Each structure stands twice: as C-alpha cells, then as structure tokens.
Amino acid sequence: MATAQDALDMVAGAFRASAHIYREMGTPLYAEFCEGGAEDADILSLADHGMEGAKPSHLFSAVHYLLLGDPSDPLSRYFATLADDPLPPGGAYPELARFCREHRDELRHLLQTRSVQTTYAERCRALLAPMCEVAREAGEPLNLVEIGCSAGVLLVFDKFAYKLNDQGVIGSPDAPFVLEGELHGGPELFIPRIGTRTGIDLHTIDARSEEERRWLLSLCFPELRDEQQRLAKALDIIADTDITMLEGNGLEHVPDVLARAENPLCIFHSACLFYWPADAKAALEEMFLKASRSRQFWRIGIEPSDSFDEWHKGRPGHESNRKPANRQSGEISISRYADGAVERRVVGWPNADYGIIDWND
Ligand SMILES: C[S@@+](CC[C@H](N)C(=O)[O-])C[C@H]1O[C@@H](n2cnc3c(N)ncnc32)[C@H](O)[C@@H]1O
Numbered sequence: 421m422a423t424a425q426d427a428l429d430m431v432a433g434a435f436r437a438s439a440h441i442y443r444e445m446g447t448p449l450y451a452e453f454c455e456g457g458a459e460d461a462d463i464l465s466l467a468d469h470g471m472e473g474a475k476p477s478h479l480f481s482a483v484h485y486l487l488l489g490d491p492s493d494p495l496s497r498y499f500a501t502l503a504d505d506p507l508p509p510g511g512a513y514p515e516l517a518r519f520c521r522e523h524r525d526e527l528r529h530l531l532q533t534r535s536v537q538t539t540y541a542e543r544c545r546a547l548l549a550p551m552c553e554v555a556r557e558a559g560e561p562l563n564l565v566e567i568g569c570s571a572g573v574l575l576v577f578d579k580f581a582y583k584l585n586d587q588g589v590i591g592s593p594d595a596p597f598v599l600e601g602e603l604h605g606g607p608e609l610f611i612p613r614i615g616t617r618t619g620i621d622l623h624t625i626d627a628r629s630e631e632e633r634r635w636l637l638s639l640c641f642p643e644l645r646d647e648q649q650r651l652a653k654a655l656d657i658i659a660d661t662d663i664t665m666l667e668g669n670g671l672e673h674v675p676d677v678l679a680r681a682e683n684p685l686c687i688f689h690s691a692c693l694f695y696w697p698a699d700a701k702a703a704l705e706e707m708f709l710k711a712s713r714s715r716q717f718w719r720i721g722i723e724p725s726d727s728f729d730e731w732h733k734g735r736p737g738h739e740s741n742r743k744p745a746n747r748q749s750g751e752i753s754i755s756r757y758a759d760g761a762v763e764r765r766v767v768g769w770p771n772a773d774y775g776i777i778d779w780n781d
Pocket of ligand 1: 537538539540568570622623668670671689691695
C-alpha cells in the first residue's frame with residue numbers, strides 16, 4: 421500500500437524533473453524553486469494538493485497569483501513580472517518557503533479550486549498558417565470551435581497582427597500587438613474572416629472577471645513579462661468579442677456543437693488532446709466521423725509530439741542542432757471530415773513556444 425511518504429517521494433521526483441525542464445525552457449526562478457522544494461517536506465506536502473502532472477507549476481502559479489494581487493511581499497523582487505530589475509534567482513528559495521508557510525491555507529485553496537490551463541497569445545503564431553489553408557479550402561467566414569480554449573485567446577487569433585516571414589506584417593494596423601516568429605515555408609498568409617466563435621473548456625475563464633484574469637496571468641512564467649502583458653491585452657480583446665463559452669468536457673459538448681454550428685466549420689485544439697487518454701481521443705474521432713456522415717468540416721490540431729513528452733520526462737529529444745526550447749516539439753495537422761471519412765495531413769512542426777514553425781511543403 422502506498423504511504424504518505426511514497427506520495428511525497430513522487431512529488432519530489434516531479435520537482436527534480438521539472439527543475440531540469442525549467443532551466444532548459446529559460447525559467448531559472450522556477451528551476452530554483454524546484455531544486456529547493458524537492459528537499460522540503462512542507463513544500464512537497466502543499467504542492468501535493470495540486471494538479472496531477474503539474475504539481476510544481478500549479479503551486480508556483482498560485483504563489484504568483486497572490487503576489488500579483490499584493491506585490492508588497494519581498495518574494496516579488498525575484499519575479500520579472502513584478503519587479504523592473506528582478507533579483508537573481510539564487511537567493512529566492514528561502515523567501516518562497518517563508519511565503520508558502522505564511523499563506524499555506526490560501527495556497528491550498530487555490531490548488532483545490534483552480535487548474536493549470538496556461539495559454540499565451542504567441543501560440544496564435546502556429547495557428548495562422550493552418551487557418552489560412554482551411555479558409556482557402558472551406559471558404560469564409562469561418563465558424564470556429566476550440567476544444568480546450570482556456571480563456572479563448574486562440575479564438576481571437578484574427579484580431580492580432582503577425583510578422584512570420586518575408587510577407588512583412590499581416591493584420592490590422594489597429595491590432596494590439598504584432599506577434600513575431602519564424603514560419604519556414606507554408607502558404608501565403610492573410611487574416612481569414614471569422615463568423616461565430618465557440619470555446620469549450622473544463623474550466624472556462626471569464627476575461628471580464630478580475631480574479632480569473634489574474635489567475636491566467638499568474639500561469640505565465642515569471643521571466644515572460646512581455647508575453648504576460650500581451651496576454652492581458654488579448655484578454656481585453658476577448659472581453660469585447662462575442663464568444664460562446666461552454667464549460668465542461670469537450671466530449672460531452674462536441675455532438676451538440678457539431679449539430680448546431682454553421683458552415684464552413686473549423687474545429688481546433690492546441691496543447692489539449694495531448695493530455696487525454698487514448699480512449700477519449702478515440703471517442704472524439706468517432707464523434708467526428710459520425711457527424712461527418714451528414715456534414716463536412718475541418719479540424720486543426722496543434723499538439724505536442726511524443727518526442728516532446730520524452731524530453732519532458734528528462735530523456736533526450738530527437739537529434740537537432742537547435743537549442744532544446746527551439747526544437748520541433750509538436751505537430752500541426754489539418755483533417756477534413758466528410759461522408760463518414762477523414763483525410764488528415766501533417767502540415768507543420770512548431771517548437772515548444774510556437775515561435776518557429778517548419779512547414780511541410
Ligand atoms: C494547456 S491549456 C491550452 C489552452 C489553449 N488551447 C492554448 O493552446 O493556449 C489546455 C486546456 O484544455 C482544457 N481541457 C483539458 N481537457 C479537456 C476536456 N476534456 N474538455 C475540455 N477542455 C479540456 C484545460 O482545462 C485547459 O484549459
């Protein structure tokens with residue numbers, strides 16, 4: 421029988437593995453927290469209230485959330501999202517341990533009531549090219565449905581501007597920001613016209629709620645100050661956009677959504693199905709195939725690949741000269757469902773932050 425000590429050992433293992441990943445991903449503060457936390461039973465038992473598979477980041481996000489609400493605590497000085505000239509992470513662990521001791525009940529409550537559902541506006545960089553392909557094939561305005569939408573940032577991808585290749589800036593001059601990246605190959609880019617927008621999530625985030633916004637901003641890594649500021653602007657856009665948000669399991673909502681949505685329809689998901697068990701993914705595919713007997717629709721998937729999972733578990737990724745964070749770590753696929761069948765093609769491979777996309781020309 422598993423003991424309480426076994427449970428803490430498991431969490432300690434997650435902290436050690438995450439320390440390595442955080443360093444490679446360029447977030448040394450959380451790496452420092454992980455290294456200290458792995459040896460600290462108080463921190464491990466608190467983190468154990470967090471989400472399976474994400475216990476370290478869940479705890480650090482909850483800490484970040486409290487600090488964003490009241491940045492007067494000295495721990496804030498280590499967060500680039502809270503200090504103009506943050507202290508080096510070296511001395512941060514004792515401050516984290518103290519903060520967690522002082523706020524244990526609030527942190528436990530956050531771990532039990534909020535989930536890790538990280539999103540960044542920058543992820544839209546990997547969505548634009550496949551959306552252009554689908555819009556060209558399916559027509560416009562495209563009606564969008566996202567499974568696992570978090571706050572719905574990707575559902576407003578058309579409101580941002582992009583600079584991804586030698587086409588220069590694509591998008592409205594009124595866009596709140598320009599998302600820059602490297603798209604190697606790919607279709608001619610444009611901003612497709614969008615019709616309806618529907619988001620499905622286990623825990624939908626209301627961009628008009630101050631607390632829910634703060635939770636989403638707290639999920640940003642502390643070094644990503646610019647990304648956090650862009651996410652805040654994206655939330656302002658979402659708050660002003662007509663989006664139907666459906667809370668619950670995608671598998672429960674999809675049949676109804678498919679029955680109601682107008683043509684042309686594009687369903688998409690990003691960093692979501694990767695976490696589903698195989699039988700849930702198979703059930704979703706079955707639903708799509710069934711619905712496609714009476715209508716045609718498209719699906720875009722942007723999901724981490726198995727090699728990213730291996731790397732996440734601390735094993736070496738596939739061979740590449742690129743730095744780990746720049747390596748291809750996912751797959752972009754486009755599927756067309758019609759007449760009870762599906763045609764699927766892999767159109768590209770993004771790196772971990774969707775900033776470098778190698779297109780499958
Ligand atoms: C990592 S976030 C990704 C958010 C967004 N798609 C993006 O790429 O930025 C994954 C989201 O999927 C949601 N999710 C996971 N399983 C789900 C399910 N079965 N049904 C609906 N949403 C789900 C989570 O709640 C979370 O908000």
